[in-house]
Amino acid sequence: MKQVLIVDDEPAIQEGLPLLIDWKSLGYEICAVAPNGKEGLAAIKKFQPDVVITDIRMPILTGLEMLKEAQKQGHTDFYAIILSGYSDFSYAKEAIHIGAASYLLKPIDEDELIEILKKISQENRDFSPKNDTQILFAKIFGNDQSGYLRFGFIRNFRVQSQEVAQQLKTIGESEGFSVVILGHVEFFHVLFLSKEEPNDLRLPMQIQKIDHQEILISNWLTTDKNLQEVYDQIRFLGNYTFLYPNQHLVYDQVLRRQKNSIFNFSMKKIAEALVIDKSLSTILATYWEHFTLVPVTSQEICWQVQKDYEQVEKYLQSEKGMSIQEVNFYNEIKSLASIDQVKEVVNEKYFLLLAQVQAELNSSNIVARIQKYSAEHLSEDLSLKKMAELFNYNRAYLGKKFTRQVGQNYLDYLEEVRMEKAQQLLQTSNLMVYEIAEMVGIPNVDYFYKKFKAFFHASPNDFRGGQI
Incomplete structure (x- = not known):
């Protein structure tokens, strides 16, 4: 059925014209009725009618202004019939100049209208495949943000080769869908279109069997809104072809995985x-x-x-x-x-x-590495056992190796290093004694005083005061 839009500010035309003739028997159906040129222009964008029947004189936008604006916006694939209560030829001339097919005077002669509609049908204009391709391209990749009510639902498959695009077209048509292939940049977008909501949202088995081909697949979306979402979902999936080369990526599956997956890994x-x-x-x-x-x-x-x-x-x-x-x-x-x-x-x-x-x-000299590590981590709880675990050595073997090379066991060596560090901090800083004790790994202040005095024969305070 060819779609007809009626644009007129007269209630008699709005209500009477749909009843004037048997539209269905002529292969037509009324898709919408608009009361002025502004709403008529919006309806042209939304419904993409095959025929527009419009009055000339209307508020906000006249019929001719509406048709001119539709042309500017790229909506030219419809047959226009101009209605007017004025017989001035200048209106007819302007209507013909902007591409209107016919000019009818009010009151409308139903036989004359039927003849015009028959003439349109006899011209056998290709309203569907060619126009669908042009319209969908503009709506998906261009600036046209209106929906497309010729269909109800759409799904996009992006592939790299024309051969696979044709395979998908054959599969889609065998499943009862209308299929349009659009070329964009270096890819092919195979659009499955349906007037009814698909009952089975799963991918046909034939598609799942297409191996070694990267296929990006959008969700099923309704066509009553901005169709650029069809392309946006494919672009989203394009970010993840790096992760899944030569695989079938379905938008909702990847999105769900991205949102819900939690994985912790320690380096x-x-x-x-x-x-x-x-x-x-x-x-x-x-x-x-x-x-x-x-x-x-x-x-x-x-x-x-x-x-x-x-x-x-x-x-x-x-x-x-x-x-x-x-x-x-x-x-x-x-x-x-x-x-x-x-x-x-x-x-x-x-x-x-x-x-x-x-x-x-x-x-490397494992002993030198232990000495270096100990000096840099004095505030920690150090032990020969910890050193053996850190450097992947047997504890007993490491202890003997350290004593043989340094001349004292590791704990005595560590105690000496801690005291030398404490001595340095007492001489060069204003830190409290308990702070220094913590920094060298002896948080018990009484024990620190005892060890320090054993090493230097003076208490930390006396040492700092120079009484040694």
């Missing part, structure tokens, strides 16, 4: 694996998995993996006392096409770091 796991040289591949696989559980964009991923790597470096430096060469690979990964390519580069960096860590563990 300490990777750092510990580097030190003990065990299970690094397994731990890295778990690390990458958390990005797919909580979808993020390619830019966010590249930034995060660089920061995570830096966190591992800092842990090895501060907690393990290692001299690690810092590496920045962000510029190397930010332009890669998929997460698989990023994994390959970053995993290689971690295995190079593993080799560096193991080389340092094998060649």
